[in-house]
Every structure is written in structure tokens, then in C-alpha cells.
Amino acid sequence: MNLEMRDPAVERLGVLETAALLRELTAGLIAVDDFDEALDALVRIARNAVAGVRWCGFTALRAGEPAGVAASDARLAGLDDLRHGPDSPAMDAIRLREMALSEDLGRELRWPAWTPRARELGVQGVISAPVDVDEQVIGSINLYAGAADLLNTDHQLTAMLLAEHAGLLLAAVRDRARKAAQAGELDASLLDDGVIGQAIGVIMTQRGCPAEEALGVLRSAASSLDIPLREVAGRLVSTVSRPRDS
Structure with a gap:
């Protein structure tokens, strides 16, 4: 049996890159109080830090309804927006609570309405990973490749770790926003x-x-x-x- 041998140096590099990504993500979101601002920072950092990923998007639902969309490239924002329909890898990730992967959209049959639009925009591969934020908000982080067969098992692991870390950070952002709003309401009542x-x-x-x-x-x-x-x-x-x- 011919088993593929992994270069330990390459494997270490992947670990270091992922650790750097999570560290940069923490630094970028640690003091943010606005959820939409946090989503924008998240997709920008992920796009810049994950090798092979050309674009990044985020799809969020609040209590079952579209609650927010962020995209590292405005041209692709519609691919993450569930108002265009539930036929997408992001919706599969959210609904099934598991990662959705397509290494080559040219061979993809699962999303017949979404895939042609994605390919027209230059997307040839996608990973969507579910993100649990809190009791009210769930979502999906979507990593897009501009060429087929670029996304591999390393990207899947990175996407899984990214989704877990992003969920914790976004939950903290929403908690800070709630506390700031409550403090504002308290201040208003004190003034009266x-x-x-x-x-x-x-x-x-x-x-x-x-x-x-x-x-x-x-x-x-x-x-x-x-x-x-x-x-x-x-x-x-x-x-x-x-x-x-x-």
C-alpha cells in the first residue's frame, strides 16, 4: 500500500499558521462591541491569513432569520446572503451542523442555483463551517478558493478551529454589546x-x-x-x- 508521507516541517508550519490566525483573530475582535464590525474583521483576517483562500464570507442567523452577512469582497456578498435562497453550502453547514466542502464546483451538483452564480464570480472551491455564537445567533464561516482542488484536509481542520474560535469571540462581542446597552439604559434612568x-x-x-x-x-x-x-x-x-x- 502506497501511503502518502507528510513532511513534518510542512505539518509544523500549518500548526504555526493556524495559531497565528487565531491569535490575530483574538486581537482583532477582543475590544469590538459591534457585531457587524466584528464580522467584517473576522472575514478580513481569515481571508488574509489562510493560504489558498481568496475570499471569505460569514452568514449569520438570529432566531432563524437572516441576521447579518459579511464578505471580504463586496462582489461576493450575495453568496453568503440567505435572502437569495437556502440553496448554498452556508445553509447546509448551518442546517446540518457540519462542514460543507466542495473542492471543485465544476463537478458540484448539490447547489444547482448557487453554484453557477459562484463560478461566475470566480469561485471554484468552498468550505463552509458552522459557527455557534449563542442561544440567539448561529452562522457559518465560508472560505472560497479561486481555483479547483486548492482546498484540502488542512483547510478543513483550519476551518473547524476557526469556526470554534470565532464562535467564542463573537459571543463575547454580543455580550459586551448587551452590557453596553444595559448601561446606557441605566444611565438614562438615572438621569431622570x-x-x-x-x-x-x-x-x-x-x-x-x-x-x-x-x-x-x-x-x-x-x-x-x-x-x-x-x-x-x-x-x-x-x-x-x-x-x-x-
Whole structure:
């Protein structure tokens, strides 16, 4: 039996390239709070870092409906958009929860509507890997090759690791976005609160600063004194409203 021998140096290089990809992806998404911005960074980094991949896209569904599409090349964005129909490798990956691979779209029969459009755009090979983000969002990362038979088992492993890592990072992005939104709602309610609102008004007048900055000053004082925010606000309002001795 003639078994293919793998060069250990090549195998190590693949591991190092994948580790570099995951490290770059983490650095690119670690501080992002916007989901669409995170998707754009994800497809750009994956396109640039994975050898043999000419384009990268991402298809996202929120509660079963199209929730977002990102593409490293705007010309190919329609290939990742499920509004054009469920006939695609991305939809197969999402629905079956397994990787969809076609090394040569010229021999592909599974996606009769999608494949001709892809080939017209220059796509000759594709890997779509399912991505689990959280309870509300699932998706697929789609790697495209511009020539047939470029995508191999190494690309499948990279796509699997990329999908797992991307899911964790995107979940963190959505969690940060939720917390930022909740903080914004909390700030709005505090600004309308009686004594806290009055205290904010006092600080705004004294410092000539906007309401958000005044609230930050009030919070900082509460933290430094280790007393509730409302109590700090009450003390401030009481101090400035106290009649001065003539």
C-alpha cells in the first residue's frame, strides 16, 4: 500500500499558521462591541491569513432569520446572503451542523442555483463551517478558493478551529454589546431620577460638563467614599441647597 508521507516541517508550519490566525483573530475582535464590525474583521483576517483562500464570507442567523452577512469582497456578498435562497453550502453547514466542502464546483451538483452564480464570480472551491455564537445567533464561516482542488484536509481542520474560535469571540462581542446597552439604559434612568438628576445638574453647572460626564463624577465619588450613589447625590444636593449665613 502506497501511503502518502507528510513532511513534518510542512505539518509544523500549518500548526504555526493556524495559531497565528487565531491569535490575530483574538486581537482583532477582543475590544469590538459591534457585531457587524466584528464580522467584517473576522472575514478580513481569515481571508488574509489562510493560504489558498481568496475570499471569505460569514452568514449569520438570529432566531432563524437572516441576521447579518459579511464578505471580504463586496462582489461576493450575495453568496453568503440567505435572502437569495437556502440553496448554498452556508445553509447546509448551518442546517446540518457540519462542514460543507466542495473542492471543485465544476463537478458540484448539490447547489444547482448557487453554484453557477459562484463560478461566475470566480469561485471554484468552498468550505463552509458552522459557527455557534449563542442561544440567539448561529452562522457559518465560508472560505472560497479561486481555483479547483486548492482546498484540502488542512483547510478543513483550519476551518473547524476557526469556526470554534470565532464562535467564542463573537459571543463575547454580543455580550459586551448587551452590557453596553444595559448601561446606557441605566444611565438614562438615572438621569431622570429625582435626587440623582438634581445632583447631576449641580455638577454640570459647577464644571460646565455634559450629563454623562457629571454622572461619571458622581459615580467616582460614590466609589471612593464607598457609599450608595443616591446617598452621595443627596448629600451634594443638600449641601448646595443649604442656606448660607449672611
